Amino acid sequence: MTLVKISDDALARACGADALAAAFEKKGCEVHRVSSWGMQWLEPLVEIDGKGFGPATADDVDAILDGSSDLAIGAIEDHPFIASQQRLTFARAGKTRPTSLEDYAATGGWSGLKRAREIGAEQIVEEVLHSGLRGRGGAGFPAGIKWRTVAQTPGAQKYIVANADEGDSATFADRMVMEGDPYALIEGMAIAGKAVGASQGYVYLRSEYPDAIAKMNRALELCADIIAPFKCEVRVGAGAYVCGEETSLLNSLEGKRGEVRAKPPLPAIEGLFGRPTVVNNILTLAAVPHILGEGGANDYEALGMGRSKGTMPIQLAGNIKHGGLYETAFGITLGELINDIGGGTASGRPVKAVQVGGPLGAYLHPDQFDIKFDYEEYTASEALIGHGGITVFDDTADMGGMARFAMEFCAAESCGKCTPCRIGSVRGVEIIDRMREGRSRGTLERQPQMHNTPKQDRSAEDEVVLLADLCDVMKSSSLCALGGFTPYPVVSAMRYWPEDFSDDPESVTRALERIGT
Amino acid sequence: MSKEQRLGEIIAEHHGREGPLMPILHDVQAEFGCVDAESEAIIAKGLNLSRADVHGVVSFYHDFHTAADQRPEVQICRAEACKARGVEALMTDAEAAAGERVKLSTVYCLGLCSVGPNARIGDDLHARLDSTRLTKLIESA
Numbered sequence: 001m002t003l004v005k006i007s008d009d010a011l012a013r014a015c016g017a018d019a020l021a022a023a024f025e026k027k028g029c030e031v032h033r034v035s036s037w038g039m040q041w042l043e044p045l046v047e048i049d050g051k052g053f054g055p056a057t058a059d060d061v062d063a064i065l066d067g068s069s070d071l072a073i074g075a076i077e078d079h080p081f082i083a084s085q086q087r088l089t090f091a092r093a094g095k096t097r098p099t100s101l102e103d104y105a106a107t108g109g110w111s112g113l114k115r116a117r118e119i120g121a122e123q124i125v126e127e128v129l130h131s132g133l134r135g136r137g138g139a140g141f142p143a144g145i146k147w148r149t150v151a152q153t154p155g156a157q158k159y160i161v162a163n164a165d166e167g168d169s170a171t172f173a174d175r176m177v178m179e180g181d182p183y184a185l186i187e188g189m190a191i192a193g194k195a196v197g198a199s200q201g202y203v204y205l206r207s208e209y210p211d212a213i214a215k216m217n218r219a220l221e222l223c224a225d226i227i228a229p230f231k232c233e234v235r236v237g238a239g240a241y242v243c244g245e246e247t248s249l250l251n252s253l254e255g256k257r258g259e260v261r262a263k264p265p266l267p268a269i270e271g272l273f274g275r276p277t278v279v280n281n282i283l284t285l286a287a288v289p290h291i292l293g294e295g296g297a298n299d300y301e302a303l304g305m306g307r308s309k310g311t312m313p314i315q316l317a318g319n320i321k322h323g324g325l326y327e328t329a330f331g332i333t334l335g336e337l338i339n340d341i342g343g344g345t346a347s348g349r350p351v352k353a354v355q356v357g358g359p360l361g362a363y364l365h366p367d368q369f370d371i372k373f374d375y376e377e378y379t380a381s382e383a384l385i386g387h388g389g390i391t392v393f394d395d396t397a398d399m400g401g402m403a404r405f406a407m408e409f410c411a412a413e414s415c416g417k418c419t420p421c422r423i424g425s426v427r428g429v430e431i432i433d434r435m436r437e438g439r440s441r442g443t444l445e446r447q448p449q450m451h452n453t454p455k456q457d458r459s460a461e462d463e464v465v466l467l468a469d470l471c472d473v474m475k476s477s478s479l480c481a482l483g484g485f486t487p488y489p490v491v492s493a494m495r496y497w498p499e500d501f502s503d504d505p506e507s508v509t510r511a512l513e514r515i516g517t
Numbered sequence: 518m519s520k521e522q523r524l525g526e527i528i529a530e531h532h533g534r535e536g537p538l539m540p541i542l543h544d545v546q547a548e549f550g551c552v553d554a555e556s557e558a559i560i561a562k563g564l565n566l567s568r569a570d571v572h573g574v575v576s577f578y579h580d581f582h583t584a585a586d587q588r589p590e591v592q593i594c595r596a597e598a599c600k601a602r603g604v605e606a607l608m609t610d611a612e613a614a615a616g617e618r619v620k621l622s623t624v625y626c627l628g629l630c631s632v633g634p635n636a637r638i639g640d641d642l643h644a645r646l647d648s649t650r651l652t653k654l655i656e657s658a
């Protein structure tokens with residue numbers, strides 16, 4: 001019987017993988033639903049004897065089986081998109097059935113946990129420190145240092161919290177881990193538990209990921225005995241972007257409004273229910289089983305550049321020809337990612353702008369394509385890597401509109417705790433609207449009581465200065481990165497595409513200079 | 518079973534867990550389509566909280582609603598990557614197709630960002646939408 005492999009990842013399913021799988025079964029084939037290779041433009045991708053066909057529909061089944069299909073891409077492992085990657089976290093992608101314990105064990109699963117149990121807590125922390133692994137959720141904080149803090153803080157009950165809120169647009173690597181290799185995450189959490197002395201784990205999973213929720217629940221049920229005495233359960237979020245921020249997430253887990261907490265105290269010291277807590281991103285935790293393997297920490301440390309060690313699962317999205325998951329060592333340039341690997345835009349038009357790092361990340365101009373994927377290099381360019389999501393826009397994009405959206409998103413998702421973010425974002429939308437549409441002062445501002453309000457209409461240049469000034473305030477005085485980083489996409493859009501904001505682009509440039517941003 | 522009894526069951530089911538409120542609210546929202554004032558009061562009593570505490574949580578999260586909406590719901594992603602792939606150009610047709618009968622709501626990212634525009638109906642996800650496909654989805658929702 002022919003063995004056919006088709007992903008049961010949410011993206012493949014949304015593109016019709018279930019109907020395709022059913023069509024192959026009807027032809028008498030044995031179908032294995034495996035994880036996704038991450039070549040998303042080819043989903044649903046059919047694999048027979050290592051060879052790929054995609055994107056396929058039920059109508060293509062006969063041609064694929066009799067070898068006449070023009071969807072053939074040859075051997076999947078040799079496809080340039082796959083062959084040029086360095087997959088550590090996604091080593092199993094495309095190859096195993098996600099919740100099969102048999103497949104997981106047969107591909108080296110649980111060996112990191114086994115070794116971790118042998119070498120003991122202190123040595124685990126040492127190895128994670130040595131690997132140079134930094135948090136993949138955005139801030140890039142060294143995982144080993146966080147773990148050491150929790151390990152050294154006394155407490156009868158400690159927690160491991162896996163942050164699966166993945167709210168950034170253009171990111172789906174966490175989803176792919178949970179749907180494609182859930183045991184890798186669970187193993188990483190169990191190792192973290194062993195390292196810091198935590199017996200309970202929670203996966204805080206966004207409600208926008210129904211498939212991941214089902215898979216994680218299933219996987220946790222099946223492996224309960226293997227990870228014992230460590231216990232772990234899924235908690236589902238409720239549609240708030242800000243709950244990806246770690247302290248907001250902890251409040252949500254506790255059953256409170258997802259308001260951000262002031263730090264200190266650090267969650268590592270006073271986290272969930274006031275107890276020492278490790279909060280790590282899914283990719284951080286899923287990298288751990290590899291690092292804890294024999295020689296894994298050394299291998300990991302040897303990859304990457306500067307202080308950005310190891311590999312990063314980069315997510316190529318938006319208007320890109322070859323979108324998907326690309327795991328590679330740090331140091332790759334943006335130009336290589338978008339032009340060489342991504343194949344440019346899906347529309348075939350020139351690239352206008354690229355947003356890296358989700359809604360809080362800067363828009364980068366094609367002139368900046370030689371920037372290397374590295375935490376420090378991005379910071380130096382007033383940009384951020386964030387969770388590694390890349391959105392490509394072609395030349396039809398309206399960057400003034402995207403800047404407005406950044407403010408609108410901040411207003412919709414602000415937790416409301418601090419004024420620059422809660423009010424500033426609303427004012428930001430209004431200013432951008434005025435800049436683009438022109439507006440005279442409302443009657444309210446003309447009332448005699450409003451004696452501090454200037455009565456003359458603001459010039460276009462005044463509006464720009466006001467926006468630049470607002471961005472400066474939000475950046476410097478917001479409590480968390482939602483309010484604090486929203487200015488990045490706004491200011492970068494103003495800097496590189498001033499013509500999308502005003503009929504007088506020069507005024508935009510002058511205003512940015514005046515504010516000194 | 519009365520609503521109060523059913524709420525009592527849901528509360529009892531989660532009562533022993535750490536941080537029981539969110540799982541309770543999810544179950545109540547799924548069962549009744551909303552967490553209304555009456556439910557808030559009963560949950561508050563069950564967990565020894567004030568109703569204000571519970572209402573504060575209900576009103577914070579986009580997933581919880583204080584009144585049920587009987588219309589079928591279609592969620593459309595309008596975050597950056599889907600914008601880059603043209604979702605905004607579909608909205609006029611989508612709104613026309615939805616009319617008063619279907620509730621269109623906005624989500625920010627379904628994690629399918631390279632194959633947008635995307636929509637979600639219940640737990641089903643739909644990708645690579647164009648105006649025709651989206652309109653059809655909305656009409657059959």
Ligand SMILES: Cc1cc2nc3c(=O)[nH]c(=O)nc-3n(C[C@H](O)[C@H](O)[C@H](O)COP(=O)(O)O)c2cc1C
Binds near residue numbers: 143163165168482
């Ligand atoms: C507004 C906001 C949203 C965030 N969203 C996420 C998220 O979805 N997933 C995540 O892992 N980290 C997110 N973070 C970062 C977390 O606060 C935290 O730094 C991270 O979970 C720590 O794990 P790591 O060290 O493994 O990266 C967010 C931060 C902010 C300010």
Ligand code: SF4
Binds near residue numbers: 413478483484
């Ligand atoms: S910046 Fe915004 S999201 Fe962050 S704490 Fe302040 S109000 Fe809340």
Ligand code: FES
Binds near residue numbers: 598599629630
């Ligand atoms: S941005 Fe629309 S699915 Fe991610």
